[in-house]
Each structure stands twice: as C-alpha cells, then as structure tokens.
Amino acid sequence: KNEVEQSPQNLTAQEGEFITINCSYSVGISALHWLQQHPGGGIVSLFMLSSGKKKHGRLIATINIQEKHSSLHITASHPRDSAVYICAVTGTASKLTFGTGTRLQVTL
Amino acid sequence: NAGVTQTPKFRILKIGQSMTLQCTQDMNHNYMYWYRQDPGMGLKLIYYSVGAGITDKGEVPNGYNVSRSTTEDFPLRLELAAPSQTSVYFCASSYSARFPGSRYNSPLHFGNGTRLTVT
Numbered sequence: 001k002n003e004v005e006q007s008p009q010n011l012t013a014q015e016g017e018f019i020t021i022n023c024s025y026s027v028g029i030s031a032l033h034w035l036q037q038h039p040g041g042g043i044v045s046l047f048m049l050s051s052g053k054k055k056h057g058r059l060i061a062t063i064n065i066q067e068k069h070s071s072l073h074i075t076a077s078h079p080r081d082s083a084v085y086i087c088a089v090t091g092t093a094s095k096l097t098f099g100t101g102t103r104l105q106v107t108l
Numbered sequence: 109n110a111g112v113t114q115t116p117k118f119r120i121l122k123i124g125q126s127m128t129l130q131c132t133q134d135m136n137h138n139y140m141y142w143y144r145q146d147p148g149m150g151l152k153l154i155y156y157s158v159g160a161g162i163t164d165k166g167e168v169p170n171g172y173n174v175s176r177s178t179t180e181d182f183p184l185r186l187e188l189a190a191p192s193q194t195s196v197y198f199c200a201s202s203y204s205a206r207f208p209g210s211r212y213n214s215p216l217h218f219g220n221g222t223r224l225t226v227t
Contacts, residue, residue: 094156
C-alpha cells in the first residue's frame with residue numbers, strides 16, 4: 001500500500017462543475033502539499049497545509065490530521081484547470097512522498 | 109530571485125556515460141530534493157537534503173549520488189547511465205523551521221526539469 005493515496009486517478013468535468021480530489025496518507029506528517037502540473041509543464045505549488053483549511057481564488061484545500069485525509073476543491077471549474085494534481089506529504093523524518101496524481105480534464 | 113534553477117534542460121547520454129545535473133536555489137532554503145518522473149507516472153524521490161552537509165536516500169537512490177556542500181547547490185550525479193534512468197528529473201526546495209505550522213515554513217519550489225534520455 002502506498003503511503004499516499006489519491007482518488008480519483010482520472011476525472012472529467014464540465015466547465016462550471018465543483019470538483020473534489022481526495023488524498024489519504026498513512027504516515028505522520030509535518031506538512032501536506034497540493035501541486036499542479038500542466039501537460040509538458042513544470043510543477044507549481046498550490047497549497048501547503050499542516051492543519052485546517054486554506055483558500056486561494058477558486059481553490060480550497062482542507063486537511064483532517066486525525067483522519068489523515070486532505071481534499072482539494074475547485075469551484076466553478078474552467079478548462080484552464082485541466083492538469084494533473086498531486087498530493088505530497090513531508091514526513092516527520094523530512095522525507096517527501098508523492099501520491100500518483102489525479103488527471104483532471106475540464107471540458108466546455 | 110531566480111528561484112530554483114536546473115541545468116541542463118535536455119541531455120542525451122550513451123549507456124555507461126556519466127553526468128551531473130545541477131540544481132541551485134537562491135532563496136536560502138534548507139530543504140532540497142531530487143525526484144524523477146517517468147512517462148505517465150508519478151514522482152519518485154531519489155535523494156533529499158535537510159541542510160548543507162546532510163543528505164538522505166529517497167525511494168529510488170540506486171545509480172545516483174548527491175552532495176550538499178553549500179545551502180544553494182544540490183547536484184545529482186549519474187555515474188554509469190542506464191536506459192532505466194531515462195526520465196524527467198526535477199529539483200525542488202523549501203524552507204522548514206522544523207515546526208509544523210510555523211509561519212516561516214515555505215511551500216515547495218520546483219525547477220523546470222531536466223529531460224534525460226539514455227540510449
């Protein structure tokens with residue numbers, strides 16, 4: 001079992017839909033990261049969380065430390081949100097572990 | 109600030125050749141990471157460092173070596189290139205105050221990647 005599990009692996013949505021991507025982890029962590037990678041592109045950090053909830057524009061990230069679970073929400077999705085979204089955790093030994101990513105396609 | 113700079117952007121190696129992938133950051137980050145991304149696959153951690161003089165293995169360290177003699181630089185060395193090392197390599201850095209939730213902790217910053225082909 002991977003230390004970081006994401007679901008779903010693939011997601012197709014229509015423009016305007018509310019999207020949720022989930023991340024579960026099995027190790028103790030000091031931080032959880034949500035990353036975005038566009039096709040053929042680099043990787044951008046969206047959020048870093050150690051507790052609670054953060055919001056940036058149409059993106060919201062939450063984390064439940066007790067349940068070892070985080071969600072990334074996209075409100076009013078747009079085709080430019082099409083990308084791979086990656087959950088990563090910094091373990092208590094400072095090691096960084098990645099989930100396998102969620103490929104999101106938003107259509108008109 | 110330049111952020112995280114990786115060189116080269118592309119490289120083709122023959123089997124058995126060696127090379128060093130360079131990574132430099134100018135943000136005074138203490139944590140640096142190397143990982144690889146195979147086509148259609150997720151990211152795998154190769155090596156990481158929590159500060160100058162300290163390095164540790166990640167998930168897939170075989171065939172690679174690293175050093176961290178300065179805060180800014182974290183080069184990745186391939187000694188005997190093999191086709192299995194064909195991949196895109198990313199370097200990343202962050203600052204951690206080693207206290208979860210500290211306002212001094214920074215998000216991850218990534219280089220633009222190095223596309224390596226070994227034939």
